Amino acid sequence: QVQLVESGGGLVQAGGSLRLSCVASGSIxxxxxxxxxxxxxxxxxxxxxxxxxGGGINYADSVKGRFTISKDNAKNxxxxxxxxxxxxxxxxxxxxxxxxxxxxxxxxxxxxxxS
Numbered sequence: 160q161v162q163l164v165e166s167g168g169g170l171v172q173a174g175g176s177l178r179l180s181c182v183a184s185g186s187i188x189x190x191x192x193x194x195x196x197x198x199x200x201x202x203x204x205x206x207x208x209x210x211x212x213g214g215g216i217n218y219a220d221s222v223k224g225r226f227t228i229s230k231d232n233a234k235n236x237x238x239x240x241x242x243x244x245x246x247x248x249x250x251x252x253x254x255x256x257x258x259x260x261x262x263x264x265x266x267x268x269x270x271x272x273x274s
Contacts, residue, residue, distance in 0.1 A: 161187055161263040163254045168268030171244055175272070179239040181254030181265060188212060188230055192257045193237045195228060197250035197270075207252070208239060221247075246274040 162184035171177055179195070192211050198204040208228035209217045216228055227240040237254060253267040 161256045163256060163263060163265035165254050165265045165268040168252060168270045170271045170273065173244060173246055173272055173274045175244050176242045177244065177270060179252055179268060181237045183235045183256060186235060187256055188232050190258055193230060194255045194257060195239045195252055196255060197252045199250040210237065244272045246272050248272050
């Protein structure tokens with residue numbers, strides 16, 4: 160069982176920045192893909208960014224150039240640096256650890272961007 164705890168969400172004005180953190184319960188980054196998802200009210204969950212065990216990175220088109228995913232293996236922590244935030248980035252952001260059919264997710268952290 161993998162446990163993930165997110166933090167760093169909050170209320171920010173449009174154009175501002177936030178950094179989300181996700182701490183994993185163990186040293187899993189060498190075998191798990193780590194992803195950030197978000198879900199806005201009334202919308203489906205969408206993949207925001209993903210980093211593979213080997214360090215390969217993918218971003219949703221809507222956040223390319225604004226968001227950066229990274230991980231610190233020593234701290235068992237994955238980050239999502241968000242800049243130039245827009246009102247449409249408002250959502251609950253959750254961290255997931257994925258391997259094959261396994262998918263562990265955290266409780267999520269709310270990000271609200273005011274225009």
